[in-house]
Amino acid sequence: MKRSYIPVALLLAVLMLNIIATQYMVHQYFYQNYTNTIIAAVVNVILFPVAFLIYKKGVNVND
Numbered sequence: 001m002k003r004s005y006i007p008v009a010l011l012l013a014v015l016m017l018n019i020i021a022t023q024y025m026v027h028q029y030f031y032q033n034y035t036n037t038i039i040a041a042v043v044n045v046i047l048f049p050v051a052f053l054i055y056k057k058g059v060n061v062n063d
Contacts (some may be wrong), residue, residue, distance in 0.1 A: 005057025014051040
């Protein structure tokens with residue numbers, strides 16, 4: 001069975017977006033921009049289920 005690297009690349013992209021959103025959230029919190037902090041936190045919360053769905057659909061654990 002041929003292995004696909006597309007789900008792995010998508011998971012890496014989502015991880016990079018998580019890191020960027022977390023860094024942005026910390027930066028905005030430091031400068032007391034609380035609305036931007038909340039928006040970045042919501043983006044982080046939304047990205048987690050996206051990564052979980054990519055993992056469940058694309059990466060075969062039993063291989």
